Every structure is written in structure tokens, then in C-alpha cells.
Amino acid sequence: MGNGAKTAKLFLCAMVLVAAAASCGWADPPAGAGAISSGDTAWVLVSAALVMMMTAPALALFYGGLVRRKNVLSVLMQCMVVLCLVSVQWVVMGYSLSFGPDHGGVIGDFSWFGLRGVSASSSNSYASTVPHQAFMVFQMMFAVITPALIIGAFAERMRFGPFCIFILLWTTIVYDPVAHWVWGKGGILSCLDAGGNSVKGALDFAGGTVVHVNAGAAALACAIFLGKRKGFVDKLSPPHNLPFAVIGAGLLWFGWFGFNAGSALGANGLATSAFVATHIAAAVGGLSWGAMDWIFNRRPTVLGMITGVVAGLVAITPAAGFVSLTGALAVGIGSGVIPWVFVSIVKVKMGYDDALDAFGVHGIGGMWGAVATGIFALVSVNSGGSGLLDGNGSQVLWQLKAVGLTAAYSFGMTFGLLKLVDLVATLRASEHEEAVGLDLTQHREAAYTLVD
Amino acid sequence: MGNGAKTAKLFLCAMVLVAAAASCGWADPPAGAGAISSGDTAWVLVSAALVMMMTAPALALFYGGLVRRKNVLSVLMQCMVVLCLVSVQWVVMGYSLSFGPDHGGVIGDFSWFGLRGVSASSSNSYASTVPHQAFMVFQMMFAVITPALIIGAFAERMRFGPFCIFILLWTTIVYDPVAHWVWGKGGILSCLDAGGNSVKGALDFAGGTVVHVNAGAAALACAIFLGKRKGFVDKLSPPHNLPFAVIGAGLLWFGWFGFNAGSALGANGLATSAFVATHIAAAVGGLSWGAMDWIFNRRPTVLGMITGVVAGLVAITPAAGFVSLTGALAVGIGSGVIPWVFVSIVKVKMGYDDALDAFGVHGIGGMWGAVATGIFALVSVNSGGSGLLDGNGSQVLWQLKAVGLTAAYSFGMTFGLLKLVDLVATLRASEHEEAVGLDLTQHREAAYTLVD
Amino acid sequence: MGNGAKTAKLFLCAMVLVAAAASCGWADPPAGAGAISSGDTAWVLVSAALVMMMTAPALALFYGGLVRRKNVLSVLMQCMVVLCLVSVQWVVMGYSLSFGPDHGGVIGDFSWFGLRGVSASSSNSYASTVPHQAFMVFQMMFAVITPALIIGAFAERMRFGPFCIFILLWTTIVYDPVAHWVWGKGGILSCLDAGGNSVKGALDFAGGTVVHVNAGAAALACAIFLGKRKGFVDKLSPPHNLPFAVIGAGLLWFGWFGFNAGSALGANGLATSAFVATHIAAAVGGLSWGAMDWIFNRRPTVLGMITGVVAGLVAITPAAGFVSLTGALAVGIGSGVIPWVFVSIVKVKMGYDDALDAFGVHGIGGMWGAVATGIFALVSVNSGGSGLLDGNGSQVLWQLKAVGLTAAYSFGMTFGLLKLVDLVATLRASEHEEAVGLDLTQHREAAYTLVD
Amino acid sequence: MKYIIAVIQPDRLDEVLDRLSEKEIHLVTVMPVMGRGRQKGIAEVYRSHKEAGSLLRKVKLEIAVNDEFVEATIQAILVGGRTGNIGDGKIFVLPMEECIRIRTGETGGTAIG
Amino acid sequence: MKYIIAVIQPDRLDEVLDRLSEKEIHLVTVMPVMGRGRQKGIAEVYRSHKEAGSLLRKVKLEIAVNDEFVEATIQAILVGGRTGNIGDGKIFVLPMEECIRIRTGETGGTAIG
Amino acid sequence: MKYIIAVIQPDRLDEVLDRLSEKEIHLVTVMPVMGRGRQKGIAEVYRSHKEAGSLLRKVKLEIAVNDEFVEATIQAILVGGRTGNIGDGKIFVLPMEECIRIRTGETGGTAIG
Numbered sequence A, B, C: 001m002g003n004g005a006k007t008a009k010l011f012l013c014a015m016v017l018v019a020a021a022a023s024c025g026w027a028d029p030p031a032g033a034g035a036i037s038s039g040d041t042a043w044v045l046v047s048a049a050l051v052m053m054m055t056a057p058a059l060a061l062f063y064g065g066l067v068r069r070k071n072v073l074s075v076l077m078q079c080m081v082v083l084c085l086v087s088v089q090w091v092v093m094g095y096s097l098s099f100g101p102d103h104g105g106v107i108g109d110f111s112w113f114g115l116r117g118v119s120a121s122s123s124n125s126y127a128s129t130v131p132h133q134a135f136m137v138f139q140m141m142f143a144v145i146t147p148a149l150i151i152g153a154f155a156e157r158m159r160f161g162p163f164c165i166f167i168l169l170w171t172t173i174v175y176d177p178v179a180h181w182v183w184g185k186g187g188i189l190s191c192l193d194a195g196g197n198s199v200k201g202a203l204d205f206a207g208g209t210v211v212h213v214n215a216g217a218a219a220l221a222c223a224i225f226l227g228k229r230k231g232f233v234d235k236l237s238p239p240h241n242l243p244f245a246v247i248g249a250g251l252l253w254f255g256w257f258g259f260n261a262g263s264a265l266g267a268n269g270l271a272t273s274a275f276v277a278t279h280i281a282a283a284v285g286g287l288s289w290g291a292m293d294w295i296f297n298r299r300p301t302v303l304g305m306i307t308g309v310v311a312g313l314v315a316i317t318p319a320a321g322f323v324s325l326t327g328a329l330a331v332g333i334g335s336g337v338i339p340w341v342f343v344s345i346v347k348v349k350m351g352y353d354d355a356l357d358a359f360g361v362h363g364i365g366g367m368w369g370a371v372a373t374g375i376f377a378l379v380s381v382n383s384g385g386s387g388l389l390d391g392n393g394s395q396v397l398w399q400l401k402a403v404g405l406t407a408a409y410s411f412g413m414t415f416g417l418l419k420l421v422d423l424v425a426t427l428r429a430s431e432h433e434e435a436v437g438l439d440l441t442q443h444r445e446a447a448y449t450l451v452d
Numbered sequence D, E, F: 001m002k003y004i005i006a007v008i009q010p011d012r013l014d015e016v017l018d019r020l021s022e023k024e025i026h027l028v029t030v031m032p033v034m035g036r037g038r039q040k041g042i043a044e045v046y047r048s049h050k051e052a053g054s055l056l057r058k059v060k061l062e063i064a065v066n067d068e069f070v071e072a073t074i075q076a077i078l079v080g081g082r083t084g085n086i087g088d089g090k091i092f093v094l095p096m097e098e099c100i101r102i103r104t105g106e107t108g109g110t111a112i113g
């Protein structure tokens, strides 16, 4: 573990350096344009707080409740570390790489390194009624939760040190470019050209592709690379604390209003419409998954309901600001049915160990949502997007292209990064560590006392 | 359980139909009137999110912590299902039935079926500064939490299939009309006539009658109809996880700011006043219940404190936007004392098994709050309401009328619906199901592992 | 326990009196000045709700998870009671004593007793764009959480009755004056003179001194006065439920956005800047503590991470609205390192039993933050404050003066109050009560069932 | 002296404790256990994955008694614990050689009660 | 009749239960315990405070069997529970005098299975 | 060989474990239990409903020892567990016929330690 401690020392030093570096510049940024609206700013800040809360405690609980007693802390820890680590990476360079001036449609640059020029008082054209930093911090929370989602795939068997390195690389090399492609001005999949004008591109209102397809594909790569947990599939204990998972799901739902309706970047009709669509897709997703369980497994389960709710939320993410009630209902039904079939049948046949179904729910759900956006987007809801039902069949192709490109890039790069990190420090916990549990072996802590 | 699976299939089909049905119309709704305020919209959307969070995870945890280990998931599941099911019912027809054009003061109609004409961009006169859909979705969360409150009465002994049917019927046949009476334009108890002008009516700022008296009376009917749990009253295990109940109570309190202050439908002085009244009534309710426990049971209990807090929140609900600090303090004291006496003495004498005191806290607390609103409402706080202290004694009569009518209708109809559903599918779990627990028998899941 | 019941009766009577007293006046307050902004009001109300949520359930869970199984309810109860009790004290007189018309720079007075003259509709010059009561209720939540933080010091061994008396005295005699010194117009440490003009004073954006140094010093006094728990230091069981502590930390972080960014009292650039600084300091605090653990204890721990996060949040509290990204990073690093050294080394040498490190984290972290504010405050961020880096070295002296005065006053008065209360009713639980646990002995409840 | 171990249904615990009290057998130690028996466990299902699910929640009682109380103890457990359904559980009687009361150091038959 | 008590590693439970089933030993009572043995506990650290940390999570099985099943039971546990590492645990065999099935009141060898 | 079972107050556990170590008795299995004894349980109250509340939290230790260690074990528990108050608990000594170490298959006296 000398490795780990060395990494830790590097952290501390790196942060001191970063603080020093950031200290040049930043102070008085050149003003952007657009009047700041206090209502919109309140909404975006609240949304940013909500999305932060989604990673910890919401997702942490959702995942933590589903693992075994001896690994729950390791999952909580991974969520906390992702939250801390990616937040720092984002202000240092992630935001600049994602949203900074475009280079060939592929990536931003270091113009906004250390938030240089990202004003706290005036707006940027990405969001003209709120301070630029409010937009930046809202986007930060998306960068945070994306790698956190992947945790579900390699839960219960990844060593902590290499995990940290992997996350830092992944967010920089996978998340930042993908975010740029889809949301950055001039990104290859973006609806905005480098000058900020509307062009044809993929529709992704709040991150169906950038967040969910991306995390899902990476999750699949992780599950395959790391291999199965000992005892998989029949000798594994069931979820150690399902109420935790339900609390987590409830809080995820709550936070998702910030995620999706917040992506309207203002407290307006679009936010309202996205809010309603989000809620309905979640509800219908839960009901549909529950119904599938009831029909095919004889009983509706709580875990099924909340999985369906999350799948519904995942699938509506790209669509929230583009679809009407009909679209939301359709997305919801699909997200209860399609990931259900995948998780219950396809996954089992394929035989890989995606411990908490990060690919099954986020990957598959995200793909369905992305495609559904291409189908159900209506100009009457949002002038920025029309889909198949509006007679614009090409949108579906754009959506497929975005999904395909993102999934392929994410899967491939993730696999490569895992190999790379594994050369430096073994990713997989030893048999003994896995048997004793990651809490004790990685963190020297136990989640619960038995006696006192 | 073939019944259940069939119900589930019906769900799926129904939802597809609904999606199809909703697809005609809705797209471009006729504009309402009034300029949208981003500040007010931010506040109403945040409030809607908070009230959603009250049902899951807040109420789910509050209730779930109080039942036995073997039934906790069934309670969480019931809360989740209510949230999903009623949300869909609301956009399909519930909102239209409650707030749509009046028919004889008794009920709305299907004019807004599938949200037809409910705009996401322009406002309706119910709330002139926020998008109509924002008002709709805020109200949805009230429709959701009301049946969820009833769960407390029949916890630990109701089968899941019939439960779903009951909830769907109840929200349509009981909640929607009652909401119309009190809040709909032209409702028989409403302060607005069909044209939207102010008239004499019952005061119910955020749902003391519509939500709490209504749910409380239904809870009493359920407790009586379903009968006692085996082992009641002396052979029942105590709450299996009180910390869960405390988390739930804390989150309920947090969410209640959205419930009550959100009911001002804008971020203004009225919201502020309601916010303060809500907080103080909760605090005093908790202290008063704690004091009663201390005096009569020798020790203040945590469960008592949080019950008092919830009772205070219940009782201030109708009054929040009408009373001053004095009123809030008085309401708080009453809600620590009156439901305490009811639960500790009256209920025990009556002998029915209201498992988690849904009637004792919400029914009795709601009645006290409704009456107290009639006493303490001040025109200086809200020009829309004056009570006994302002010399308007007749308001107390209006309040009593609203409480009486609601309680009688809700109790009677609930009883009738239970009988009806029971004909189709037995409501009460079998002796064996009750002994093994609803988690395993209804959902094939266990909340916690013992070993791993 | 006759004492306790008597206290309880007094509560009930006192509250009736207070309700009566408050009823004279308050109704129609003289209008203040300044137009109310709905966006700012939405933000301040949401922030107030978030800060309320920090005390219960967030802090309650954070602390509750760290104690032993037999005492968890007592900690939750203490948090709930502080929330209820201090809220009432605040509307009755606390707000007036803290923010009311100045008397000699030391304390307010009773001018606003029972919120007389504190308008719900118009603003006060403390916050010119939101209703006066919104400012009042936001500040209330700070008064609430401060004594709640102290609980960490005397956890697991304080009797409940005397605890209540102590809290009521402490908030009135310690918190209210200190808040006045730093934030009240004309307070001896304040940046506002009695007329509301800017003057030289200590910088404390959101309560580093008022809340954290204050609570920390009081915590130290409590730990010393009450003495060690039986079994300290080697025969004490570890935290009984670390996941609870992690949930608590996550929710604290979430709520802290209201705490710090809400202290901008509007949804504007300053709030945004404070939001970003808060988030980054928390993230870096967590990483730094984790790194220290990794280097010196061979493993990064979850408890360490969340402690570092909280320390970062504590330290950035006074600085949030004054520092740039550089400052936030520096504050974060310091708060992972300095309290770590204190808790791991200094505290151990000193040997007192601060059960949950209330002094180590809030006291030491708060002092570091206060000093760091004096170093890193930039006029380019907030025209109201410049620090050493801006060439204003005297600010550091002001900060030290504020810290010294507050810590000394708080420590001394707390010690005195404890002695006083101890004369009336023994503070320390008996050996038997401590052995059996406070849950059963103080509250007649058990947190969890073992069997059912 | 005998050490009697009984595994019963969780919801019969209160009843059994009452029956024991009636026979003046007050001292008991109780703990939650999982049991595999003739009673078929209910197969739990998590995301369509069926668990073996053979373990059911039970409660174990342990009671140390003097020989003359053995019969009464067994009877009390039989009466309180019996529902007539599979899964009611078992009583095991083990020999015990010594019993000591920690508080006083008393041993043997007097320490037991 | 014997009362067999075994303390094993938690992650061997499923394996042991399977092995027992194979030998027709279906009836088992299981519970979580903490053990101090030769296996060094991992010292937990909370805010730099090191716990003694000598107790490790284990699982205890209790199986009442007729004498002719003793050997099979022990073998099943040995096979299912052994990893070869310190901490694998122990099997204890205690004499048992009587066994009663609560549901039927049957006693002795027939009640055991 | 004996199988010693002790029920003690939860807060005496660390002390008892230390005393046992001093006497070279390292191997112990520990579990949480509820006990009904002479010590009056504190009646819990939930919304004014008083529970019977007769069960108190205790800790149970199980220690298998060779005959020559029996006395030392009992003494260690007595010293570590005694507070002199009602509720200190009991020690039960049961005969044991065999002990097997799962890791090695060793049996008898050598397997025990």
C-alpha cells in the first residue's frame, strides 16, 4: 500500500500547486453579456445543489444498500471520492476542456484553466441569465455523477488506490471530450456551432448520452475487465439493506428535478415542462418495471419499482425538455420494459458481472432515451428540437450517431485506461481482500457494530 | 396471485392507451394570462420537488421505521406505488376533475383530460405568475401524499394487489372531489366562485381539510374495516428502527416548507409568513408533545417529539398563510396536546388498530388545525381570510362545515370502496402472510440480511 | 425525574404565555424599505429550509451514526429539541437580542420581542430585497444549529433535563450576544455601525466565528466539565452505523449551500461565488484529510473523508463570500491538515473526551477559516472585504480579535452556565444510566429491535 | 441441570415468554437466528435473480434449568410455540455441568434461578 | 444424539449449506457472531484512533443430529468450510439428551430430522 | 473438554476479553443477545403505549476449553464481568465431546486452542 500513500502525498502536493496556479489570474474577469435574473439564478443554484446531493448521499445510498454488509463503506467512499476529486478536476481544467473554445469539434482547451475568465457576476452565452460560474458549477455536478454511476459495475472488488487514478483519468479523457462533443459550442454532435448558432445535431437535454450512455458503456467495460465476484452468480448474498436503496432512489428522484428541469437554465416554461416530463417518466418507469415483475416473476418487488423509477429518470434525461406528456409516458413505459428485459434475460445470457446493473439501467436506459428523444421531440414543446413524430426522421439518425459514437469511444477508452492503470497498480482486490470485504481491507473500518 | 399479475398486465396496457390518448391534443395550448415570474416559478418548482420528496423517502421512512422488520419494505413499496400511480392518474384526469371547470360545485370535468389545454408556458388564473403546468404539478404532489398518509392505518396487514386498486379508486372518487370542493373554482366549500371571484368559504391554505382530515377519516375507516393485527395490542414488537422514523420526520419538516410556504404560489411576503408559521407550529408541536410525555409518562420520548412535530405541521397546514406568530404558537400547543390526548387515551378506549396513528395525528390534528384557522385567521396577515379573533365568528362555522362534510364523505366512501374491492380481491393478508411478513409474502424480498 | 416533569410543565405554561404575549402587537408592522425580489426571496427561503434540514436530519445522522447503539436516540433527540427550543426562543427574543437596536455594541434589546415590528411583507436594511421575516427565519436556523453542534462534545453522558435548560441559557446568553457583536449593526466586531454604514470590523460571511468558533469553544468547555465517558479511550465501541454518518455528511454538504451561498441574501453573483468556494473547500478538505489518513494511518477512511469535508465546510464558512478559487483551495487544504493534526495528535495528548470532535472540527476548523478569511479576502470578489493578499494585513488582526474574543467568552460563559445548571440538576448521567445507555434511561426507548 | 435450546417462530416469542413466566421460569436468553428446516423458505427475487432462499428468520431461546424444571419448560414452549404448521421449530435438551452467577459467584442449582 | 456447533467464515456459508444438503442434512440454525481466534483481526482506525479490533465477523451453525449422522455432518462442514487459511474456524460436538418437535410433540431421533 | 457459555453485560465485554487474554484464553465467539433475568427491564413507552419490556441487551460468549482451563476461564469472566449489580449474568458449563479445527482437520485438545 506504499503506492496508495504515495498517491495520497501526490494529491496533497498537487492541490497546493493547483491553488498556487489558480492564484494567477481569475480575479477580475472580463464581463460577459446578458442581465442576470435572480429567479433563474436561484433555480440554477438550487438545481446544482440538488444534483450534488444525487451523488452523495442519494446514489451512495442506492448503491450502498445493494451490496453486502462488508462492502457498503467502500461504495460510499467511492462516491465521496468521486465527488471530491472530479469537482477539483473540473475547476482546474475539466470545465475548460468541456466548454472552453472548440478545437476541431473534439475538445475544448485550457483557456479557462483554473476558472480564468469564468465570471461569478456576469453571464456567458451558454446561459445568458445566470452568472457564468453558476452554469459552470451546475455542469460540474454532471461531471461528478457520471463516473460515480460506473461504480455500480465494479462494486465489491476494486482496490481503492487504482480506483482513484482511474476516475481522474476517466473524467479527463472520456467525460470531458464527450461533454464537449454534445454540449460544447462547435462539438461534433452539438446543436451549436463554434459561434453559438443553431445547427443540426444530437438532442440531449440533460445528459442521456453524455452522462448515461457514457457511464453505461464504461460500466460494461469495467465489468468485463474486472471479472466476476467470487460466488457470482449463485453464492452471493442479497442486498444487505434495501431500505437504504429505497431512500437513495427517493432522493435521486428528488435531485433529478434539478438535473433535468435545472437544465433549462432558468425558471421558466421549459423548466416546468421538463419537470413534468421527468416526473411522469419516473412514475411510469416504476410502474412498468413493477408490472413486468408481477407478470413474469409473480410478485412486484420494491427493488424492481425503484430500478424502474431510476430507468425512467435515465431515459427521460435527454428528452425532458423536448417531449410532451405523450412522449414522457412512452419513454416511461419503454424504460420499464426494455432495461427489464435486458437485465432479466440478455445480461444473464451474456454472463458478465455488472454488480449493480450500471450498464443495464444507465447504458440501456440511456440508449432508449436518446432514441426516444429523436422520436418524440416536438417543436411545439421546444423550438430547438423536432423528432420523428414531427416528421423529422433524420433526428433519429443523429441520436443513433451520438449514442454509437459515445458508447464506442467510452467503452474503448475505458478498457484502455483500465489496462493502463492495471499495469501500475493491480485493480482487482485479492481473493483475501474480497473475502474479508473492502471496508476492512481498503479502509480499516466496519460499517456496523454487531454488539454495541 | 394470478389476480395480481392480471392487474399488472392491465397497468401496462392502460398506460399504453393513456399515452396514445394523451397524444391527441395537448401540443399547443391556448395561452392563459399573466406574466410568468422566474422567482415565483423557481419557488413553486422547488416546492413541488420538496413535496414529492415528502412521500418518498420522507413519509416512507417515517412509517417504515415504525413497523416491524418483516414489513418495512411493504410500507416503502406502498409509498412508492402511491407516488407513481397517483401521479399518472393526476395528469390523465385527476387534475381536470379537481381543478377543471366546475359542475354543480361538486366536481370538475374532463376538459383538461391528459393535460389538454394545461400550458407549460403561460399561466392560469389559479396562479397567475407561474406556468399553469407548474401549478398542476405542485398540486399533483398533494394528491400523491394524501393517500400515502392512509397507509399508516392499515400497515402490516393489507395485501398488495387490492391495495393498488383501492388507491386508484380512492384518489379518483374521494380525493379529487374533495379537492374540488375546497380549492376548485365554484366548489361548494371554496372561497372562489366559478368565475374566480372571492366568496365566503372555508379557509384551507395548504390542505388541512383536503389532505389531512380527508386522509385521517379514510384511515379510520381502513383501520376499522381491516381489523386488528395479530398480537394487537400487547404482543406487537416496538418500532424496528426509530432512527429511520427520525430521519423521515426531519425530511418531512424540510419538505413541509414547500407544502405550506409553496402554497403561496409565489416567493413573496405571504410565502415568508407561511414559512415562519409552519416552522414555529412544528417546533411548538414537538415541544408540547414532549412535555405531555414528560408529565404523564415520566420521560420525553423521541417518537413523541417527532409525532408532535408532525402533528404541528399537520395542524398549521390550513392556517399557515392566515395566522400570525400568535396563531402559530397556539396551533402548535394545541397540536401537541389534543392529538396526544386522543392517541394516548381516547384511541386506547376505542380499541381499533390504527397501526401508525394516521387518524390520531392527521385526522385529529387536521381537525384542530381547520378549526384553529377559523379562530386565528387575521386580515392583517392575509386579506383573504378573517377569523374569530378578527370578529368573524362565522368563519369557524365554515371550517366546521368543511371538516364535517369532508370527514363524513371520506369515511363513508372509503368504507364503501373497501367493501367493493374486498369483493373482488381479499384485502386482508392471510394469517400466514401476516406471520411471515408482507415483505416476503407480497414482494419476495427481505429488507435486511442477518448474516452478510 | 420529578424535576424533568416540572420543567416540562413549565414549558407548556411558558409557551401559552408566550403565545399570549406575542398576540399584542406584531399584526401590522411599520413598513421597511426596498422592493422585494421574488428571486432573492425564493433563494433565501430555500436556503433557510436547507439550513433547517442541516440540524435534523443531517447533523443528527452525522452524530447519531458515530455513537453507540444504546445512545443514538439520545443524540437524535438532542438535535430535535435544540431545533424546537431555539426556534421558539428566537422568535420570542433571540432575534431581537441579536439583530435588534444596538446597546453599546454588546447586545440588541427587546424592541422586536415576539417579532413585533418584524414585517413579513417589507424588508429591513439587513437584507433589502427580501421580507424582513425571511431574513429573520434564515438567521434562526443559524441560531439553531450552533448549540446543536456542541452536542458532539458531551454525547453519551449528559442527562436530558439539564441539557434542555443548558441549551436555553446558552443560546440566550452566549449565542445572541456573539451574533450581535459580529453581525448586528453597531456590534463591537461588526462591519456595520449602528447606522448601518460600513466600518472596519471582522469578516464573517456565514458564521465561521459566530457559529463554529463559538460552538467549538463551548464544546471544549463541555467536554472538560463533564469528564470522560466510562471506558474512554480504549474500551469504547466504534461508531455503530457509519453509513448514517455518511448520509449525514452528504446532507450537511447539501444544506451548506444554503448556509453559505444563502448568506449572500440574494440569488446573485455573490451567492454564486460563495457556492463555488463552498463546494471546492469541502471537496479539497475531504481529499486532504483522506490523504493525511493515507500517509500516516496507511489507509484512507470514510470517516476521515467526511470529517475532512465537514472541516472544509466549516473553514470556508466565514470566507465563502470573500475569497476566489485560490482562497477556497487553500482553505480546503488547511482544513484537511490542521484539524487532522489537532484531532490525531494534540487532542490525544491533552486527554479530554470530546466524544465526536466538536472542538477539533468546528473549533479548530472555524479558527483556521476565520484567519484564512483575513488572508485571502479579495475586494475583487466582494468589495466589502480585503485581506492580507490585498495588502490589508490589519484584517488578520481583526479576525484574530474576533476569534479570541468569541472563544474566550464562549468558553468562559459555557463553563459558568454548566456549573450553574449542575447546581440545580446533575448534568452527568449516573454510572448506571451511562452503562445501560441514554436511550433507555432518558427516553424509555430503544433505537432498534434485535429480534423483530 | 439442563441447558434447553429452543428454535421457534419469531411471532410466537411473546407467547412463549408468557407461558414460561406462568411456570415461574423467568430467566431466558433470546437471539435472532436464521433457520433451514422442513418449512420451505420463500425464494427471494432480486432483479429477476432468484435466491436459493432456504433460510427463514427464527428466534432461539436458551434456558438453563434445574432438572425438576425441564418438563415444565418444555411444556411451556410447546404450548406457547405451537401453531401446528410446519416451521414451529424444535427443542433441544443438553446436559449442563455447572452454573455460576457472575454477580455473587454462587454455583449450581441456586445460581440457575 | 449430538448438538454440533460450527464457527465458519461468512463467505463459506453457502458452500457449507450445499455440502450439508448433499449429505441429506437439511435442518440447520445459522447466526452471525464475532470471533476472536488465531486469525489476527484487522485493527480498525477511526479518526486516527486505533481500535483493538480483535473481533472478526464469523457465522455460527448449530445442527442437532442423530449419532449416525455426526461423521457426515463434520465432513460436510470440513469440505465446505475449508480454505486452508487461518480463520477457517472450528467444529464443536456436544452431547444432547433429548429433542422435541414443537409442532407434533414427537421426541428423540424421529424429531431431529 | 468443556463448552463454556457466559451471558454478560454489554459494557463488560472489553474487560472480560482482556481478562481472558491475560489467562491465555484467546479463542472466543461473541454474539449479541437479549436476556430476561432478575434485572428488571426498563419498560419502553411508544406513544404512551407501555411495552412489556422485559428483555435487556446482553452479550453472550462461547468458549471451548480443555478441562484444565475451565477454572481459569470462569475466574477471568467473573473478574471481568462483575459489577456487583443485578444483571451481571451467568456462566454455564457444558460437556463437550469433540473439537475439530476446520483448517487442518486436527481434533481433540490440540484443536481447541
Ligand SMILES: Nc1ncnc2c1ncn2[C@@H]1O[C@H](COP(=O)(O)OP(=O)(O)O)[C@@H](O)[C@H]1O
Pocket: D007, D034, D035, D036, D037, D038, D039, D056, D058, D085, D086, D087, D088, D089, D090, E027, E028, E029, E030, E062, E063, E064, E065, E101, E102, E103, E112, E113
Ligand atoms: N436438527 C436441527 N438442527 C438445528 N436446527 C434445527 C433442526 N431442526 C430444526 N431446526 C430449526 O428449527 C426450525 C424449524 O424447523 P422446521 O423443520 O421448519 O419445522 P418443523 O420442526 O415444524 O418441521 C428450522 O428453521 C431450524 O432453524
Ligand SMILES: Nc1ncnc2c1ncn2[C@@H]1O[C@H](COP(=O)(O)OP(=O)(O)O)[C@@H](O)[C@H]1O
Pocket: E007, E034, E035, E036, E037, E038, E039, E056, E058, E085, E086, E087, E088, E089, E090, F027, F028, F029, F030, F062, F063, F064, F065, F101, F102, F103, F112, F113
Ligand atoms: N476454543 C474456541 N472457543 C470458541 N470459539 C472458538 C474457539 N476456537 C475458535 N473459535 C472461533 O472460530 C473462529 C476461527 O478461529 P481461528 O483460530 O481464527 O481459526 P483457525 O481455527 O483456522 O486457526 C474464531 O474467530 C472463533 O470465533
Ligand SMILES: Nc1ncnc2c1ncn2[C@@H]1O[C@H](COP(=O)(O)OP(=O)(O)O)[C@@H](O)[C@H]1O
Pocket: D027, D028, D029, D030, D062, D063, D064, D065, D101, D102, D103, D112, D113, F007, F034, F035, F036, F037, F038, F039, F056, F058, F085, F086, F087, F088, F089, F090
Ligand atoms: N437460567 C438462565 N437461563 C438462560 N439465561 C439466563 C439464565 N439466568 C440468567 N440468564 C441470562 O443472564 C442475564 C442476567 O441475569 P440476571 O438474573 O438479570 O442477573 P443476575 O444473575 O446478576 O441476577 C439474563 O438477562 C439472561 O440473559
